[in-house]
Amino acid sequence: MLKKNKQTMTQNMTDAELVKMMHGAGVRPSVQRLAVLRYVANAHRHPSADEIYSALEGEFPTLSRTTVYNALHTLVGAGLVLELDLESGTMHYDLAPQPRHGHFMCLQCGRIYDTAMPADLMHAIAPDFEVTAVSVVFKGLCPDCRGAGRQPANELHAEETGTGTGR
Numbered sequence: 001m002l003k004k005n006k007q008t009m010t011q012n013m014t015d016a017e018l019v020k021m022m023h024g025a026g027v028r029p030s031v032q033r034l035a036v037l038r039y040v041a042n043a044h045r046h047p048s049a050d051e052i053y054s055a056l057e058g059e060f061p062t063l064s065r066t067t068v069y070n071a072l073h074t075l076v077g078a079g080l081v082l083e084l085d086l087e088s089g090t091m092h093y094d095l096a097p098q099p100r101h102g103h104f105m106c107l108q109c110g111r112i113y114d115t116a117m118p119a120d121l122m123h124a125i126a127p128d129f130e131v132t133a134v135s136v137v138f139k140g141l142c143p144d145c146r147g148a149g150r151q152p153a154n155e156l157h158a159e160e161t162g163t164g165t166g167r
Helices: 015-024 031-042 049-056 064-078 143-147 153-161
Strands: 081-087 091-095 102-104 114-115 137-140
Touching: 015 031, 015 143, 015 153, 031 049, 031 064, 049 091, 064 081, 081 143
Parallel strands: 102 137
Antiparallel strands: 081 091, 102 114
């Protein structure tokens, strides 16, 4: 079942809660790191680094993209933020301490939704394999884009170039 957004999984986190998480992970809570973590935790949209930078640059005029990338690198390394490789060339970010879940990415509008993950997913793996990470990503059209009669961007491109399946 799809979750409309992360608000159904988590409420907005306070700065005090985020600082406590950072201390617990051994991360010094600089103003910039806290702002990046706050945005990832409370934006409810699985942002890219560029989206985070654009959202925060008005609040922090001296903020640079490098600072955002460095903060994300530190937060990912500490296990506070997950990197999501959902599309080629663009990483998206999600708050790590959440119930296990997958993601659905709309190929038309680009929105990313949280999805439930089956509890028995690990039974699909032979016992002699050692699993170190699980990533479940569905791609297709979200309800809004389906309702608007839109096609996924890759199908539109295939039809325009004559490389489609001829459906």
